[in-house]
Structure formats: C-alpha cells, structure tokens
Amino acid sequence: MTKPCIITALPIESKCLVDNYRLSFVKTANLNLYDGDKVRLLQCGLGKLSAAASVNLFLHLYPQTTSIINVGIAGADLPIGTVVMAHTIRDKGSNRKWYPHLPESRNSPKAELKEILTVDKPCDEYKSEFVYDMEASGIFSAACPRLNTALVHSVKVISDNVQNSWTALSKNKVPELMLKTIPCIDQLLLAMASNKTIDQAATTALFDELISTLHFTQTEQHALKDKLQRLTNLLDEPPSATSLLNLKNAKNIHAHLDAKLESVAPTY
Amino acid sequence: MDTIYVENAIAHHARVKTILTRFPKARVIAIERYTDVFNAPSQNFRTQKANPALILAYKHGNKVLPTPPDYHIGGAHNYYFSHMLNCIYDCRYCFLQGMYRSANYVVFVNYEDFFTDIAEQMQQHGEQESWFFSGYDCDSLALEPVTEFIAACLDQFEKLPCANLEIRTKSTQIRQLLSRQAIPNCVIAYSLSPEPIVAAEEHKTASLEKRITALKALQDHGWKVGLRFDPILKATNAQALYADMFDAVFEQLETSKIHSISLGPFRLPTQFYKKMIRLYPESKLLSTNLTASNNMLSYDPETENSLLKFCETRILKTVKPDQYFPCVSVS
Numbered sequence: 131m132t133k134p135c136i137i138t139a140l141p142i143e144s145k146c147l148v149d150n151y152r153l154s155f156v157k158t159a160n161l162n163l164y165d166g167d168k169v170r171l172l173q174c175g176l177g178k179l180s181a182a183a184s185v186n187l188f189l190h191l192y193p194q195t196t197s198i199i200n201v202g203i204a205g206a207d208l209p210i211g212t213v214v215m216a217h218t219i220r221d222k223g224s225n226r227k228w229y230p231h232l233p234e235s236r237n238s239p240k241a242e243l244k245e246i247l248t249v250d251k252p253c254d255e256y257k258s259e260f261v262y263d264m265e266a267s268g269i270f271s272a273a274c275p276r277l278n279t280a281l282v283h284s285v286k287v288i289s290d291n292v293q294n295s296w297t298a299l300s301k302n303k304v305p306e307l308m309l310k311t312i313p314c315i316d317q318l319l320l321a322m323a324s325n326k327t328i329d330q331a332a333t334t335a336l337f338d339e340l341i342s343t344l345h346f347t348q349t350e351q352h353a354l355k356d357k358l359q360r361l362t363n364l365l366d367e368p369p370s371a372t373s374l375l376n377l378k379n380a381k382n383i384h385a386h387l388d389a390k391l392e393s394v395a396p397t398y
Numbered sequence: 399m400d401t402i403y404v405e406n407a408i409a410h411h412a413r414v415k416t417i418l419t420r421f422p423k424a425r426v427i428a429i430e431r432y433t434d435v436f437n438a439p440s441q442n443f444r445t446q447k448a449n450p451a452l453i454l455a456y457k458h459g460n461k462v463l464p465t466p467p468d469y470h471i472g473g474a475h476n477y478y479f480s481h482m483l484n485c486i487y488d489c490r491y492c493f494l495q496g497m498y499r500s501a502n503y504v505v506f507v508n509y510e511d512f513f514t515d516i517a518e519q520m521q522q523h524g525e526q527e528s529w530f531f532s533g534y535d536c537d538s539l540a541l542e543p544v545t546e547f548i549a550a551c552l553d554q555f556e557k558l559p560c561a562n563l564e565i566r567t568k569s570t571q572i573r574q575l576l577s578r579q580a581i582p583n584c585v586i587a588y589s590l591s592p593e594p595i596v597a598a599e600e601h602k603t604a605s606l607e608k609r610i611t612a613l614k615a616l617q618d619h620g621w622k623v624g625l626r627f628d629p630i631l632k633a634t635n636a637q638a639l640y641a642d643m644f645d646a647v648f649e650q651l652e653t654s655k656i657h658s659i660s661l662g663p664f665r666l667p668t669q670f671y672k673k674m675i676r677l678y679p680e681s682k683l684l685s686t687n688l689t690a691s692n693n694m695l696s697y698d699p700e701t702e703n704s705l706l707k708f709c710e711t712r713i714l715k716t717v718k719p720d721q722y723f724p725c726v727s728v729s
Contacts, residue, residue: 217427229435231442232425234449235400243425278442325445328680360685396682397634398594 134197134319135170137185138308139265143202144173146305150312161188169319170195178221178248178268185272197281197322200269201311203289203304205253206244206261210294211307213314214261216284218245221267228270231280233321239285239314246284256292281322285314332368333358339371346380354380357387364394399544401451403429403502408456413507417454420544429453436483436500444677446501447488457481457506462515465531471585471624471658471723473562475528477519480535481506481547487537487568488601490683491629494535496670503536505545513554520561533566533587540569549574556581566626570604570612580620585657587624588613590647592639595631599683606643610650617652627713628662628725630705632686632697637708644712653716661709662725665696703729 136151138144144164147153153164153171161184162173170192174184189195206214215238219228232238247260248267255262266284273282287307290296337355340346346354362368369390377383402424408414409428418426429435432455465476483504484494495501506512520528532538532551542548548565555563563584575586591599593606604612613623625647633639666674668690675684688695696702706728713722 217425218429227434227438229403229429229438231446231449232401232451235423235425243427274440277440278445279438279440280442280445325448330679359679363680363682363685391687395632395634395636395686396598398592398598398631398639 132194132196133168133170133192134199134322135172135188135192135195136315137172137174137181137198137200137265137269139174139176139181139202141173142301142304143308144171146308147171147201147312147315150309158191161191163188174265174269177250177264178266178271181265181268182272185269189273189276193276195277197319198269198273198277198283199315199318200266200282200284201308201315202263202265202286203299203307204246204261204263204286205256205290205296206286206288207256207258207291208242208261208288210288210291211310212288213239213241213310214244214286214288215239215241215314215318216246216261216266216286217243219266219270219284220245220247220260221271222247222249224267226267226271228267228274228282229279230283231278233280233318237317237321237324239317241285241314244286246286252296254295261286261288280325283318283322285311285318287311330359333362336368336371336374340374340383343375344378344380344383350380350384353384354387357384357391361387361390361394364391364396399424399452400449401425401427403427403432403435403451403453405429405432405453405455408454408507411456411507413509414454417452417505417507417544421452424452431455432504436498436502436504438499441499441501442677443495443498443501443673450484450486451502453502453504455504455506456508457511460515461506461512462519462530465534468725469531470529471564471660472720473527473529475519475523475526476531477516477528478531478534479512479516481509481512481532481551482536482541482545484535485537486540487603489603490599490601490678490681491631491664491666493666493670495677496666496673503541505541505547509547509550513551516554516561517558520558523560525560527560527562529562529564531564531566533564537567537569538565539567539571542569542571542574546574549578552578552581552584555583559583564624568600568603568609570608572612572616575616575621576619580616580622582622585622585624586613586616587626587658589626589628590643591627591631592643594639595633599631606646610647613647614650617655622657623651623655624658624660625656626660626662627709628660629664630661630709631664631683632701632705636705640705640709641712644709644716648716654718656717656721658723659713659717659721660723660725661706661713661728663696663702663706665694668693668695671695
C-alpha cells in the first residue's frame, strides 16, 4: 500500500512517534519496521551506513512508498528543543550534498531551516551554520534515486549544544524532545500529500487484462502500455477491452493501436 | 517566489540585494554553485513547477553562443544568450521540460559580462550586422519586473548600431518598453498560438488577445515587432484554429510594418520527448504520433507539410516574402 515513511535511528527516538501514530511492529527480515493506517516508521540504526542499508532494503520491499521524513535528535549551536528542517544535507566525509525541494512557505512547517552535516561519529563541534547528525546523508543517498527531492525531507530536534554536551544527554529527555517534532512531521506529510499523482488506473486495468489473457513479450508490453495510455489521452477514454481481445494476439493488437494512433489528433 | 538560493560569491552583489528586497518573506539559502542545486539528480520538473525556487548566480564561461543553423531572421551572423534559465510559463510543448532536471529559475546577475561578450562578438564582424537572440532558454520579458535585464540590455544595444537584438516573449510585461523611446535595432517578437491552444497547452501565459494588444501598443510606440508562429500543432480542427488566429492578428496590426514572421513545426529532440512524456503521461499533445529522424521527433512529413503550407499561404497573402522566415522549407 502507498504510504509515507518516517525514519528514525534509535528506539528511543521512535517510541513517542510509534505511540503518536499508533503503529505496530511488523516482522520483516532485517528491518525494524512499524506500520499504521497512514504512515510507516523505519528504525534504521545508528550511523549513515546502517541508515543507507536499511532504507535501500525498505524501498526495495516497499517500492510504493510515497515520501520519506527522516526525524531525529541532532546537535547545533541552537537552544535545546529547537526543531529544524533541512534545506541542505551535506555528508562530511564526501562533501556530497542534497537539496530537498521545500514545500511552499504557506504549507511549510514552522521550523527553522538549516544545513544538516552528517558526521561519522558524535562530535563536540557546533559551528553555527550546521546542524550535526549521523544518518541524514545515508538516508538521502539511498532514498533519492527512487524518490524525488520534493519527497524526502529531514527534521531534527536539537538535543545538544556547546552548553549541553551529547555525552550528558539523558535518555529520558529524548522522547520529550522528539514530541516537539510531531507538528512539523504532520505539516510535512500534509504538504507532500498535496503533490498530485496522475490517475492512470483505467489504462492500467486494461493493460493488466490484456497481458493476463494474451501473450506479450516484455518489449511488446512496454510498447502496449505506452500506446494504451496515449490513445486513452487522445480519445478521453480507454479503448474497449472486448474489441482488443477479439484481435486474438499481440501483433494484431499493436497493428490496431498503431492505426488508431495514426488517425487521431487532439481537438482544441 | 518563496525560496531563493544565492551563490556565496555574489551574496553582496548590488543586483542580488535589489532582487532580494522584492521578496522580503523569501527563504534565502546560501549555495556554492548554482549547478549544485540546478543540476542535482532526483529532481522532478513537474513537482517543482508548482513551486519553483529562484537561484541567483554568476555566469562563468561563454555567455553568447552561435544559434543553430536554421535559427535566424535573415541575418548572416546569429547568436543567442540567456540571462535566465527556465521560464515562468508552463507550455506543454516546451523543450526546456526535457532539457533541464530542475524547474527552478536561474538568473545570472553579471549582466555587464553578457554585454561585454555581445560587443566583442559584434566587433568580430566589423561593419556587418549581427543578430543576438534573447529568449531561447527563458522568456525574455516575463520576469523583467524582477530582473530588469532587458532595460539594461536596451541601454547597451542603443550604443551598438551593428548589433540587432530580438526579444522573444509571450509576456505582456511591456510597461518598461513603452516608457522609453523605441530603438531601431531591436525587435520584440511574440510567440503566438490560437487561443484554444493557448488555453490548453500554454499554461500561465497571457491570452492571444492580450498578446495582440501588447503587440499593437508596441507597434504604435514605434517598436519593431515580430511574430513567431512556432510550434504549429496538429489538431482535428487545425485549419479553423489557425485561420481564426491569423485573422485576429493581421486585422489588428499594421502588417506592412511587421519586421518579421517566422513559422516552425512542432519538433523535439527524442531524448527530451522521452523525459517529457514521463513527466506528463496524460498530455494529449505529447500523445500524438510522432516520427523520428536524426534524433528529432516531429509529425510525419505529410502532416507537417500540410499544416505549414496552410499557414504559409495565409501569411503570404498578407505580408511580403521578405518579411517571412520559415524555420523549415515548406514544399
């Protein structure tokens, strides 16, 4: 089923989100995955490599995932509890960067926009231009080949800064901090859901019926899908399944569709 | 425009500051090079088109390039330049959708470097006239209230009598042009299509009627105007559509004073088309049958020729052959 997915690193970050979105643990090989009515949550483990591997496997198993929001705690030169959203994700090791396409201002969460710097191990550096995390670049590197940059975002809540080192971070404090990200997540989910998808259901149903009834090679299937969609666009309705099935084989159907496409044009 | 990326190197450029003051609520994000954002993988042109960001950048390297061989209006030396990449309009046939990964707008703020390159190219041809085309990778006028590029450009061309400028547009942002004296070496060229095609395929553009009104105002003000009937689209009712359009255009303009008319078929590089149909699988225009030849797609030769012949006949009934420049030969 098509759903967005929230990705956290650690159980302590996941807990309040699992509760809030009423998610249940799903037994899946090698994944810590939770599922609910409207959203899934993947707990990808600590560090960018673990994150990349988990997201890769997750998107392989759930290719219909509509969007991804990476949520977690991070360090920055900002007050504890500040919620930020990434305008840039930079991997410190490779200097590779990602630029999430931000939703319209009016639909955007009320969060400060910052550049997230993904580091390989926890650090005590807090340069004002960065928010420091350990997973975002791994998540983006695995997610972005499959989802476009308007559909992958990163939201962090500041858990440590110069005055409050990460070494002193209390485990009890994390769920309380993570709760602050929920309005931001909700707003992002809403904004990303507004990206319209094209309704190709009628053509897909016809295509499925044809290939399940008659034999088409892979190449013929690709061409069939293309021709059915184009003809549906031009005729404002899909061609009749019965009349196509009466043509008996792939070759005849293609010849018929070619002739039809040759003869139709838009009317303005 | 609610997100603006600014290259670090031009953060203090006066033009950047001026543009930013026009968008006080915009989220301003510093970047190293515009290509980091604009050419990044995994962007979706269609999604971005709903909410494009503005990228302010510095143009390095060649700013003025030779046009393709059949892109001219009678001149021997032809060049194009783009102070901007991408267009605020959303025409379904536009090759920019297939050419760029991003729908964000890039504006290069080092206008003076463009003008230097234009002057240098012009000087290469001595006393011979050269032509410079603006509006190849963008609409020349659509973002003029923000960029003020054309205003600065006209100031330069006033001083370059051997250089001619074509400003290609669908925009009716002509206040700036009407507030100054027309210059003889500039043609304001409007892309025109029948109104039902404007409504169906040229999203966010001014109506045909508004474009004609703008053309008339420019002509009355002394500007040379050009008409670009390109691309001519296939339709069941194509002849009636184009006949109505030609009637409307030629009725309202002083035809003997039209500088140039060009006519072009619908054509797209094959690779661009493949990307465009993935972005807009429901598009009627992109669903029509196209024929491949030399990595370009167009209507089959018979359909294309019949469409162009019809238009050419109607055009040449009204204007002289020396005003007419077909982009392909019509048999």
